[in-house]
Amino acid sequence: MTVTAKIDVKNQDISESIRKLLEDILKTEIIQAILVSQHLPMKKMVMPTLVTDPDHLDGIDPLAPAFPVNAATIAARLTRKPIGEKIAAVLRPCEIRAFIELVKLNQAKRGNIILISVDCPGAFQNKDYLKFAGQNPKEATLRFYKKVMDGNAVEVEGVELATACKACEYPVSENADIQIGLYGMKTDESILVKAQTEAGDHILKQINLSATNEPAARQTAINSLITKRSSFRDEMFLKTTETTNSLEKISSFFASCVNCYNCRVACPVCYCKECVFVTDAFNHDSFQYISWAKKKGIIKMPTDTLFYHLTRLTHMSTACVGCGQCSNACPNDIPIMELFRTIAHVTQKAFDYQAGKSIEQKPPLSIFCKDEFQEVVGIND
Amino acid sequence: MSEFEPTIVAFFCNWCTFTAADLAGTSRLSYPPNIKIIRVMCTGMVDPQYIIKAFLEGADGVLVSGCHPGDCHYINGNYKARRRIKLLKEILPQFGFDSKRLRLTWIGASDGIRLAEIMRTLVSQIKELGPSQSKLSMVI
Numbered sequence: 284m285t286v287t288a289k290i291d292v293k294n295q296d297i298s299e300s301i302r303k304l305l306e307d308i309l310k311t312e313i314i315q316a317i318l319v320s321q322h323l324p325m326k327k328m329v330m331p332t333l334v335t336d337p338d339h340l341d342g343i344d345p346l347a348p349a350f351p352v353n354a355a356t357i358a359a360r361l362t363r364k365p366i367g368e369k370i371a372a373v374l375r376p377c378e379i380r381a382f383i384e385l386v387k388l389n390q391a392k393r394g395n396i397i398l399i400s401v402d403c404p405g406a407f408q409n410k411d412y413l414k415f416a417g418q419n420p421k422e423a424t425l426r427f428y429k430k431v432m433d434g435n436a437v438e439v440e441g442v443e444l445a446t447a448c449k450a451c452e453y454p455v456s457e458n459a460d461i462q463i464g465l466y467g468m469k470t471d472e473s474i475l476v477k478a479q480t481e482a483g484d485h486i487l488k489q490i491n492l493s494a495t496n497e498p499a500a501r502q503t504a505i506n507s508l509i510t511k512r513s514s515f516r517d518e519m520f521l522k523t524t525e526t527t528n529s530l531e532k533i534s535s536f537f538a539s540c541v542n543c544y545n546c547r548v549a550c551p552v553c554y555c556k557e558c559v560f561v562t563d564a565f566n567h568d569s570f571q572y573i574s575w576a577k578k579k580g581i582i583k584m585p586t587d588t589l590f591y592h593l594t595r596l597t598h599m600s601t602a603c604v605g606c607g608q609c610s611n612a613c614p615n616d617i618p619i620m621e622l623f624r625t626i627a628h629v630t631q632k633a634f635d636y637q638a639g640k641s642i643e644q645k646p647p648l649s650i651f652c653k654d655e656f657q658e659v660v661g662i663n664d
Numbered sequence: 665m666s667e668f669e670p671t672i673v674a675f676f677c678n679w680c681t682f683t684a685a686d687l688a689g690t691s692r693l694s695y696p697p698n699i700k701i702i703r704v705m706c707t708g709m710v711d712p713q714y715i716i717k718a719f720l721e722g723a724d725g726v727l728v729s730g731c732h733p734g735d736c737h738y739i740n741g742n743y744k745a746r747r748r749i750k751l752l753k754e755i756l757p758q759f760g761f762d763s764k765r766l767r768l769t770w771i772g773a774s775d776g777i778r779l780a781e782i783m784r785t786l787v788s789q790i791k792e793l794g795p796s797q798s799k800l801s802m803v804i
């Protein structure tokens with residue numbers, strides 16, 4: 284029997300209950316370090332921290348509606364090479380999905396890390412979070428989560444959830460070793476903790492927990508949230524297609540792009556070590572620009588904007604997990620996530636692939652079969 | 665008004681389709697001059713990026729052609745190419761590019777006659793589609 288247990292919540296402080304669990308996990312001595320988000324002492328921003336001393340878990344705030352980076356890349360960095368010790372990471376479901384993509388791309392290793400995920404209530408865009416958090420961010424988190432946890436609110440005190448979160452149909456991670464459940468729980472009293480893998484079970488068995496059964500209300504709550512999110516997502520797909528379905532429209536979609544490439548830096552699954560767009564191949568000779576301009580009479584500078592985005596779509600859309608970090612990183616508020624998810628939905632469907640779903644499903648462009656896709660060969664149709 | 669003459673960029677693998685194009689030339693088989701051939705070692709090295717670049721630069725059509733399945737000189741480059749063409753045929757139409765503007769064929773080294781035929785058909789198909797939108801509007 285794998286462990287399913289409940290953890291008591293006192294004074295409505297869920298963060299404290301999670302802190303206590305992480306402390307216990309760190310004290311098992313199976314785990315030497317935990318990657319978890321917390322408030323930095325110097326500023327109220329929430330950032331991933333790597334904690335080895337249980338006393339340094341005080342500032343953790345895994346439910347804070349802040350999502351400054353997709354920590355899959357950080358978890359990848361921590362697992363790429365064996366370190367002889369085991370670590371745990373508290374990640375959002377979309378971070379775990381991105382991590383799984385990175386494992387398949389040989390940029391991360393699954394074996395040395397215990398993935399812990401808390402049911403995700405969503406998050407704000409970076410700028411919005413700082414406004415919302417104010418002077419007492421931990422208290423702000425409690426206000427936030429109480430409002431959104433019933434699954435219906437997408438706005439708290441006038442601040443809206445990031446579009447990526449509103450459209451996310453994966454609020455609960457299937458691939459975490461240990462899942463911390465909030466949906467469908469009476470979170471004033473207790474939250475759920477359950478092992479989803481042998482490795483997770485092994486750890487939870489070392490800890491003193493009171494066993495429980497997963498309440499039926501939990502699956503109902505999750506399902507209804509997924510339905511709601513999916514319909515928002517489908518509407519987003521339609522709207523995005525409507526505004527991008529010709530060269531003219533996609534050009535106007537990206538008209539304010541300044542080729543800063545922040546979107547690919549922020550993207551957890553943009554996997555190239557060196558992006559071709561920052562190599563000398565795109566450091567064109569001066570005469571080249573003039574000759575391009577002469578050919579058409581006018582070119583937009585910097586050049587290669589659409590070229591960049593379309594190339595990125597072909598290279599990574601099959602791995603896009605819809606985390607929204609690209610939109611978060613854009614200095615010009617271009618809704619990139621909307622476009623990337625829309626296209627990703629099409630390409631992932633074409634290859635019968637779901638990014639981040641399982642380690643076994645091979646990335647579409649890393650494999651081929653002899654007798655497939657005959658319909659794209661030839662000149663008749 | 666003069667008739668629209670499309671520009672078609674063709675990526676031919678060195679070992680099969682390019683050899684066929686050579687053969688067509690030496691056998692004095694005629695095919696339209698609209699096709700700009702780029703010789704590559706294998707269709708498996710055609711990054712989707714090259715095709716996107718061609719379209720954004722105003723190509724009205726792109727043809728990728730290589731060895732028949734099983735004949736690729738690098739064992740499986742053409743299978744990989746087929747997946748990438750599949751991918752592009754999903755993505756490009758999302759931005760209004762007709763999927764018929766992108767073609768993949770297998771033309772063996774001795775298939776000069778078929779090559780000339782395919783080129784003629786392709787040119788007339790693209791003529792029917794008219795100029796690509798990248799010729800008509802500004803590409804950023």
Ligand code: SF4
Pocket residue numbers: 546549550551552553602603604605606607608609610619620623624
């Ligand atoms: S493209 Fe955007 S939404 Fe998709 S994985 Fe990358 S950062 Fe996340």
Ligand code: SF4
Pocket residue numbers: 539540541542543544545546547609612613614615616617619
């Ligand atoms: S972050 Fe925004 S401005 Fe920068 S390259 Fe991406 S889309 Fe363009």
Ligand code: FES
Pocket residue numbers: 677678679680705706707708729730731735736737738739740741742
């Ligand atoms: S060598 Fe011709 S397709 Fe690979």
